[in-house]
Amino acid sequence: MTAMQIRVGNWKYQAVVGSKLLEKGGLRIRKVLRGPHCAIISDSNVAPLFGDRIRQRLTSSGFQPALITIPAGETSKTLEQVGAICDQMIAAGLDRQSFVIGLGGGMVGDISGFVAAIYERGIPHVQIPTTLLAMVDSSIGGKTGVNTRDGKNLIGAVHHPSLVIDDVDLLKTLPRREFNQGFAEIIKHAIIADAEMFTALRPVDLSNLAPLIRRNIEIKSRIVAKDELDQTGERALLNFGHTVGHAIERAGDYREFLHGEAVSLGIVAACVISIKKAGLPKDQREAIADLLSAFELPTRLPANFPREKILDGL
Numbered sequence: 128m129t130a131m132q133i134r135v136g137n138w139k140y141q142a143v144v145g146s147k148l149l150e151k152g153g154l155r156i157r158k159v160l161r162g163p164h165c166a167i168i169s170d171s172n173v174a175p176l177f178g179d180r181i182r183q184r185l186t187s188s189g190f191q192p193a194l195i196t197i198p199a200g201e202t203s204k205t206l207e208q209v210g211a212i213c214d215q216m217i218a219a220g221l222d223r224q225s226f227v228i229g230l231g232g233g234m235v236g237d238i239s240g241f242v243a244a245i246y247e248r249g250i251p252h253v254q255i256p257t258t259l260l261a262m263v264d265s266s267i268g269g270k271t272g273v274n275t276r277d278g279k280n281l282i283g284a285v286h287h288p289s290l291v292i293d294d295v296d297l298l299k300t301l302p303r304r305e306f307n308q309g310f311a312e313i314i315k316h317a318i319i320a321d322a323e324m325f326t327a328l329r330p331v332d333l334s335n336l337a338p339l340i341r342r343n344i345e346i347k348s349r350i351v352a353k354d355e356l357d358q359t360g361e362r363a364l365l366n367f368g369h370t371v372g373h374a375i376e377r378a379g380d381y382r383e384f385l386h387g388e389a390v391s392l393g394i395v396a397a398c399v400i401s402i403k404k405a406g407l408p409k410d411q412r413e414a415i416a417d418l419l420s421a422f423e424l425p426t427r428l429p430a431n432f433p434r435e436k437i438l439d440g441l
């Protein structure tokens with residue numbers, strides 16, 4: 128286990144990455160937060176897997192946790208769900224000294240962070256990501272929020288976590304397709320910031336994952352620190368592949384492709400545009416597409432995909 132110190136503006140927090148971290152999770156949180164009340168927000172897939180364990184660890188460290196479970200899937204990331212969660216937190220007695228734990232993938236991380244940002248005008252947020260995508264990307268950077276009828280992440284707040292606990296053992300139950308999509312963001316980080324990681328990347332097993340996660344947290348947090356509020360253009364680097372990627376995700380009604388899969392296609396599209404407009408050498412596009420394929424990520428749209436809808440989305 129290694130603790131990383133993350134700084135953004137005047138805010139400082141730790142991200143710990145390693146194995147068997149859940150066991151000591153309560154003690155670790157105790158070092159940072161008082162409570163005693165807290166809410167563990169999770170989804171209907173993740174809560175049955177890890178909810179009880181984390182609740183027990185918190186209780187034995189003197190906290191009074193309430194486990195709040197919402198249905199799994201992107202359709203839960205709504206303002207209605209935020210209201211329902213807040214009602215349950217009020218009923219459980221959470222006050223200004225309380226805090227929120229997000230136990231799940233990026234969906235849970237985003238909505239629980241938003242709840243933490245607005246409950247009692249802001250209480251601390253602890254991220255316990257359970258997907259690779261959430262560990263290397265969404266749990267870092269402080270962007271929280273929900274979707275509306277008209278689009279993704281239209282309502283939100285910047286609210287940085289007080290602690291991030293990345294226990295790689297939690298990824299054992301993650302379906303392979305979900306695991307692979309995390310690599311789209313890792314490959315994105317490699318392309319925008321780390322040529323050495325790009326060359327070294329190959330499929331790894333869980334026991335070798337922690338150093339890779341740490342390196343990705345470093346890349347993302349460094350970029351976020353330079354441009355926390357997305358104003359100078361630096362943070363826009365992290366959107367590489369996302370302009371076309373989001374349009375593809377939407378054209379597929381958020382069902383055809385997972386986020387990382389759409390980003391994989393978006394990265395290839397961005398490379399094609401870069402060849403035409405900015406002189407990117409063709410062999411670099413090939414190298415990037417080959418690496419995405421090595422992680423079973425798509426690099427070509429299916430023949431029957433509604434291409435005109437992508438242009439609408441753009």
Ligand SMILES: NC(=O)c1ccc[n+]([C@@H]2O[C@H](COP(=O)([O-])OP(=O)(O)OC[C@H]3O[C@@H](n4cnc5c(N)ncnc54)[C@H](O)[C@@H]3O)[C@@H](O)[C@H]2O)c1
Binds near residue numbers: 171172232266267297
């Ligand atoms: N805030 C940010 O900076 C940021 C960045 C990237 C993505 N996001 C957001 O993250 C979300 C996508 O995140 P995601 O891909 O983690 O999706 P997700 O949270 O929906 O999780 C994917 C699926 O895996 C299941 N799951 C999670 N952990 C599991 C485990 N350990 N074992 C078995 N099943 C598990 C979930 O229940 C879900 O069905 C989107 O809402 C996106 O907008 C936010």
Ligand SMILES: [Zn+2]
Binds near residue numbers: 312386
């Ligand atoms: Zn992304």
